[in-house]
Amino acid sequence: MPLPGVTLEGQHVRLEPLELAHLDALLNVGRGPRATYAFTTVPDTEATMRAYIETALADRAASRAMPFATVDRRSGRVVGSTRFLNIEFWPWPSDNPHQRGAHLPDAVEIGATWLAEEAQRTPINTEAKLLMLRHSFETWRVHRVRLMTDARNTRSRQAILRLGARFDGVLRAAREGSDGTIRNTATYSIVEAEWPAVRERLERRLAGGPRLTTQEGAATGLDAYARLSREERLKRLGTLASDLAAAIDGVSAEQLARRPDATNWAAVEVLCHLRDLEESFLDRCRLIMVSEEPRFLTSNPNRWAEERQYLRQDAAAVLVALGKRRQETLAFFAGLAPGDWERAGHQMDSRGRRTIDDFLTVMAWHDANHLDQLRRALDGRA
Numbered sequence: 001m002p003l004p005g006v007t008l009e010g011q012h013v014r015l016e017p018l019e020l021a022h023l024d025a026l027l028n029v030g031r032g033p034r035a036t037y038a039f040t041t042v043p044d045t046e047a048t049m050r051a052y053i054e055t056a057l058a059d060r061a062a063s064r065a066m067p068f069a070t071v072d073r074r075s076g077r078v079v080g081s082t083r084f085l086n087i088e089f090w091p092w093p094s095d096n097p098h099q100r101g102a103h104l105p106d107a108v109e110i111g112a113t114w115l116a117e118e119a120q121r122t123p124i125n126t127e128a129k130l131l132m133l134r135h136s137f138e139t140w141r142v143h144r145v146r147l148m149t150d151a152r153n154t155r156s157r158q159a160i161l162r163l164g165a166r167f168d169g170v171l172r173a174a175r176e177g178s179d180g181t182i183r184n185t186a187t188y189s190i191v192e193a194e195w196p197a198v199r200e201r202l203e204r205r206l207a208g209g210p211r212l213t214t215q216e217g218a219a220t221g222l223d224a225y226a227r228l229s230r231e232e233r234l235k236r237l238g239t240l241a242s243d244l245a246a247a248i249d250g251v252s253a254e255q256l257a258r259r260p261d262a263t264n265w266a267a268v269e270v271l272c273h274l275r276d277l278e279e280s281f282l283d284r285c286r287l288i289m290v291s292e293e294p295r296f297l298t299s300n301p302n303r304w305a306e307e308r309q310y311l312r313q314d315a316a317a318v319l320v321a322l323g324k325r326r327q328e329t330l331a332f333f334a335g336l337a338p339g340d341w342e343r344a345g346h347q348m349d350s351r352g353r354r355t356i357d358d359f360l361t362v363m364a365w366h367d368a369n370h371l372d373q374l375r376r377a378l379d380g381r382a
Contacts, residue, residue: 015069017066027049033116064087079116079118087108088105090106092106109145133163133199144192146188162372171184256315258377260376267378268310271315272313285332295347296346343356
């Protein structure tokens with residue numbers, strides 16, 4: 001039985017069920033600038049577009065997919081297409097608490113997304129993903145949403161990471177590529193427990209609210225992370241190295257060292273900062289364990305960047321060093337007794353007294369903060 005059709009609509013975009021009536025409008029998009037379609041299947045003839053839509057409709061009839069035409073609400077123009085695909089129904093026993101209803105999917109993939117050049121990196125794409133994720137987690141109540149892309153598609157991989165998805169790995173020789181090669185597929189996911197933080201992130205981006213990288217936004221960000229369980233904060237610390245590796249995969253040394261403007265760091269400087277702050281965080285936590293509420297001087301990251309010549313450092317080597325230090329940090333946390341988390345030290349600035357549990361919160365927030373900064377630096381955005 002096909003899933004009921006649905007139209008998802010926000011302030012910037014409307015996702016309406018794909019039909020053959022969209023053929024001409026989609027063909028106009030497919031025949032437009034194609035520089036960003038190198039790793040994406042985007043038909044550009046009437047015959048191939050018709051076959052593309054008919055295949056999508058057959059998948060919808062079989063409950064394998066739910067395809068949409070993407071409409072710019074401001075102009076009313078069709079600007080691309082996207083879909084839910086690989087819709088999974090797991091065979092739960094009827095009394096299993098994970099069964100949300102036999103008619104509801106357990107997991108889905110969001111993909112087959114392509115947009116006209118002028119609609120890319122605009123609120124249209126961000127809001128479309130928010131609408132689809134919200135429908136997945138809040139209407140269908142799925143356990144997991146997967147996003148996949150050609151491993152060579154650095155632009156797409158960075159966009160997926162900006163959503164807040166986790167990098168799961170690369171499937172080698174996964175399928176045919178749009179260019180006729182055998183493609184490796186980079187795969188990412190968002191699970192149900194992560195959805196509230198992802199939703200907050202996307203809503204903040206759409207609202208044009210403060211970024212976590214600013215001091216003004218720091219209090220809100222820290223509050224959100226402090227509400228996470230300790231287990232979840234530790235889990236997030238464990239993904240930093242892989243998230244960073246995915247973000248810089250295939251990026252040239254020149255691009256890694258390019259600052260978005262005169263006052264903001266390049267990606268390699270962000271990596272160096274994370275490596276050096278990791279050592280500082282761990283040293284402070286260790287000192288707390290052997291001293292009675294020690295006091296810590298305030299560090300000066302901008303001075304470090306200049307004195308340690310961050311711009312000249314090798315990003316790959318920095319990432320390896322950061323990964324090793326993070327493993328030491330996780331081992332330290334794993335060895336704490338329950339009462340140790342409340343041991344504390346004092347920051348010699350307005351931040352005041354902080355427990356080891358507070359430091360864990362700051363580290364989880366700090367990771368997300370600077371991962372976002374690194375991705376924006378690679379995009380040339382401050």
